[in-house]
Amino acid sequence: MLEIRVIDKEDVGKVSNFIARLNSSEESHIGYCGKDKEEIAKYMINDISDIKYTDSFVVAYEDNKLVGVLGFDADLEESSVEIWGPFIVPNNWDVVFDMWKKMTDLLPSEIESLEMFPNLKNIQVCQLAKNLSFKKHSDETILIFQRKNGHELKSVSIEELTPEYYLDMMQLHDKAFPGAYYSGQQIIKRLDEHKRVFIITNNGNFCGYIYVEAEPEFGEANIEFFAVEKSDRGTGIGGQLLTGALKWLFTFEDIESVRLCVNSTNGSAITLYKKVGFQHLYDLCAFTKNLEKSC
Template sequence: MLEIRMIDKEDLGSVSGFISQMNISEESHIGYCGKDKNEIAKYMVNDISDVKYTDSFVVAYEGNKLVGVLGFDADLDDNSAEIWGPFILREKWNIVYEMWKKMAEMLPKKIDSLEMFPNVKNTRVCQLSSSLSFKKYSDETILIFQGTNSHELKSTSVEELSPEYFVDMVQLHDEAFPNTYYNGQQIIKRLDDHKKVFIITNEGQLCGYIYVEAEPEFGEASIEFFAVEKSERGNGIGAQLLTGALKWLFTFEGMDSITLCVNSANVNAINLYKKVGFEHLHDLYTFTKNIGQK
C-alpha cells in the first residue's frame, strides 16, 4: 500500500541513501543534490535551514520500501526555493503529481519563485517541469578537475581576500552575477577555513577574484564564482586565479576532485577551464517558475 507523507528524522538515513543512489545515474540526476550519502545527510540537517528538512521534504513508501523523495531548499531572504528531485523509482513515476501536490502545500507563503536543475538526460524531470509550466532559464555545464592531475598545476601567485578589498570584490561579484544564489556580502559572511576568496591585485587595484568551497570530509570541493575586471581580461588573470585556488584546495588531505558549473554558452570560460585541466562531467538545464504570492 502506497503512503506519501512528510519526512521525519528517522527517515534521514534511508532518504540520503536513496538520493545518493538515484543521483549517480544521469537519467535521475539533479545538479545540486550530491552523490555521497553522508554528505547529503549532513547538508539536509545543517544547510537546509530557512525551512528545516523535516518541514520541506515528502517521502513515498510502498510497505517498508522507499520509492520516492521530493523536497525544497528555501531561501526566505530571496523568496525562492530550489527543488530537490523528484527522486522516484522509474516504475513508480506515476505518483509524481501526488508527491508534488503534497510538497507544494508545504511551501511558505513568502516563496514566489521555484528552480529545478535536472540533468539534460533526466527526461522525466525535464518533461515534468514543462507540464508544471516551468520555463527553461539556462543551459549549464558541469566540469571536474581530478585530484590525480593536481601535480600538473603550475606555480602561481594569488592572495587571500583582505578587508581592504571587500568593497571592490562585492562590486565586481554583484556586477558579474547580478541574480545568483549568493551576493557579494553573503560570500564574505560565509568565509571560514574551508570557504575562501582569493584575489589578484595590481598597484592596489583589484584585478579579479575567485570564491571556492572545500568539503575535505568528503574529498570534494567546488569553484563557486570567479570574475576578472574588464580592463584586465586577456592578461591571464583567470588562469592564475583558477590555478591558485586549485593548488589551495588540493592542500586538503584526501581531496579527490573539484567541480564547477558554467553557462554552456560561455565557450571562452569553458575553454579556459579545460586549458587549466578541467574535464566535462554533466550538462544540465535550469528551469524556473514564478508562483506569485499565495
Template sequence: MRQLTDIVDLISKVNNQAHHHCGYAGTETEEIHGTLLTDFSDLPLEESLVFSCENGKVKGVLGLAYDQKTHTGELWGPFISDNGNLESALSLWKQLLNQLSNVPEKVYGFYNVHNELGQSFMESLGAKRKKDQSILAIHKDAFQIKTNSDLSIKEVTESDHELFKVLHDEAFPETYYDAKMIIDKLDGENKLFIAHKDDNFLGYAYCEANPEYGEGDLHYLAVIPEARNHGTGSSLIQKSLEFMFSFHEIHEITLCVEAGNQGAVRAYKRAGFIEKHILAFYEVAVMR
C-alpha cells in the same frame, strides 16, 4: 525522520543515473545524509522533504532547500524509481506545498539534460528554462601548480571590497550568493582570492573547501575586461585549486559555469577540469 536511511539510499541510487540526475543533490550516501541533517533547509526537515512508498518501500522523494533570506528554494528531485512517472512527481509536489509553513516566491531546479522526467516536471509547473549549466571537476592527481610572476594573488582585504562588489554584481547579476554574503562566509575553509597587478584590481575567485566530505567547490571567477586573455583567470583558478587541495581530505573539486560560456569552459579544461554534466536550469514562480 524514521525513513531517512531509505530516503538517502534512494536519492543516492537514482542520482547516480544520468536520466534521473538532479544537480547539486550529491550521489554519496554519507554526504546526502549529512546535508539533509545539518545544512539542507531553513525550514525543519519534516516540512522540507516528502516521500511516497509502495509495499513498504520508499519509491519517490522530493525536497525543497528553503532560503529564509531570499524566500526562494532549490528543489532536490523528484527522485523516483524506474516505474515512476510525471503523475507521481506532481503528487509529491502537491504534498510538499501543502506541508510548507513558508511557501517560497520562486523555486529553482537543476536537471541533467538527459533527465526527461525532471524537465517535464518543471514544464508542468510553468517553469522558465534559463541558461544551461556545465558541471566540471578536477581530481587532485590531475592538478599541477603553475605560477604567473606578473600577478599578485592574495586573499581579499577590506580595500578590495567595493571593487569586488562592483565586478561580482556585473558578472553575476542574478546569483545565489551576493557580494555581502560571500564576504560574510569567509573563514578558514571559504576563501576569496583577488588578483592585482601594479596594485590594480584585476579580478577574483571565490571557493569553498569541504574537507569533511572530501570536496571543494569553485563558485565564482570573474576578471575585468582589460585583464582577460592574459592569464589572470588561469592564475586565480590555480590559487583556488592550490588552497582547496591543501586539505589532504579533498581529492576532487567541482564548479559550475554557464554551458554557453565557451571561453570559461576552455579555461577550466586547460587547468585540468573535465565536464561531468550539463544541467538544464529552471525557475518557477510558485502559485499555491
C-alpha cells in the same frame, strides 16, 4: 498500498541512501543534491535551515518500501526554493503529481519562485518541469579537476582577500553575477577556514577574484564564482586565479576533485577551464517558475 507523507527523522537514513543511489545515474540525477549518502544526510539535517527538512520533504512508500523522495531547500531572504528531486524509482513514476501536490502544500506563503536543476539526460524531470509550467532559464555545464592531475598545475602568485579590497570584490561580483545565490556581501560573511576568496592585484589595483569552498570531509570542493575586471581580461589573470585556487584546495589531503558550473553558452570560459585542466562531467538544465499570489 501507497503512502505519501511528510518525512520524519527516522526516514533520513533511508532517504539519503535512496537519493545517493538515484543521483548516481545521469538519467535520474538532480544537480547539487550529492551522491554520497552521509553528505546528503548531513546536509539535510544541518544545512537545510530556513525550513527544516521535516517540514520541507515528502516521501512515498509502497508496501513499506521507499519509492519516492521530493523536497525543497528554502531561502526565505530571497523568497525562493531549490527543488530536491523528484527522485522516484522508474516503475512508480505515476506518483509524481501526488507527491508534488503534497510538497507544494508545505511551501511557506512568502515563497515567490521555484528552481529546478535536473541533468540534461534526466528526461522525465525535464519534461515534468515543462508540464508544471517552469521556464527553462539556461543550460549549465559542470566541469571537474581531479587531484591526480594536480602535478600539471603551474606555479602562480595570488593573495587572499583583505578588507581593503572588500568593496572592489563585492562590486565586481554583483556586476558579474546579478541575482546570484550569494551576493558579494554574503560571500564575505561566509568566509572561514574552508571558504576563501583569492584575488590578484597589480600595483594596488584590483584585477579579479575567485571564491572557493572546500569540503574535505567529503573529499570534494567547488569553485563557486570567479571574475576578472573588464580592463584586465585576456591577460592570463583568469588562469592564474583558477590555478592558485586549485593549488590551495589540494592542500587539503582528503580532497580528490574540484568542480565548477558554467553557462553552456560561455564557450570562452569553458575553453579557459579546459586549458587549466578541467574535464567535462555533465550538463544541467536550469528551470524557474514564479508563483502566482492570490490577492
